[in-house]
Amino acid sequence: MSGEKFGAFIRARREAKEIGLREMAKMIGVSPTYVSKVERDEFPPPAEDKIRLIAGVIGCDVDELLARAGKVASDLSDIIKRNPVEVAALLRTTKGLSADDLAWLAREAQKTKDK
Amino acid sequence: MSGEKFGAFIRARREAKEIGLREMAKMIGVSPTYVSKVERDEFPPPAEDKIRLIAGVIGCDVDELLARAGKVASDLSDIIKRNPVEVAALLRTTKGLSADDLAWLAREAQKTKDK
């Protein structure tokens, strides 16, 4: 499942979009040096807000990119913290379910909410 | 929902169990000074592994105590990272659901898995 490291991944995407390193740096509000280091995995992935901007620039899903960076979106953490016991139980139960099953479950959740 | 700070909470629990500060410190493998500071919220909550030990000592749910510390169990983070897009969608949908609804949803997930 996408063994590609964070840095290599965003470099490939950036180059595919023909965006220069300095241009990218300006867009996400960091120094070019930093982008260079991160893209060669010499520095760890940046903070969440920067990752969100990068996702916008290279056009990929924020949650996926965050996962690749080894992080979890802070709004998701907040949701867990609101009902730690129940949500933890739910998540542990979903461990091992397929993407399709997860999608089905999300629809069930939506139905419950609408009710 | 339990506005009590992390430190004050564990101090109350510890005292209720008549456990000394030094004893507690020994049990979780840190210095007494550290426990003292944490319990008076002069230091931020400890790392996850220490929090797990504390939960065992004072007898409370690990996920709840982690939430109180503003953290999320790392096994839950791992579950999210395995299927970031689908699990993120599921979690955002569950936002606002009651504890009962969440429990129901977990049972649905279990049924799906058994199938």
Added chain:
DNA sequence: ACGGTCGTCAACTGATATCTAAACACTCTC
């Protein structure tokens, strides 16, 4: 009055996260 226990204070340490600025080398164009 003495040793033991209680919690506390001040001062520090090492590691990790999250970045920056300045100078460098290579290529491509004119």
Added chain:
DNA sequence: GAGAGTGTTTAGATATCAGTTGACGACCGT
């Protein structure tokens, strides 16, 4: 062959995390 782009190297800055050591004053039983 000068200038304008690339990306890269060297060398930090700054903050937060996750704690430790050693000394301190208050109290307790004997």
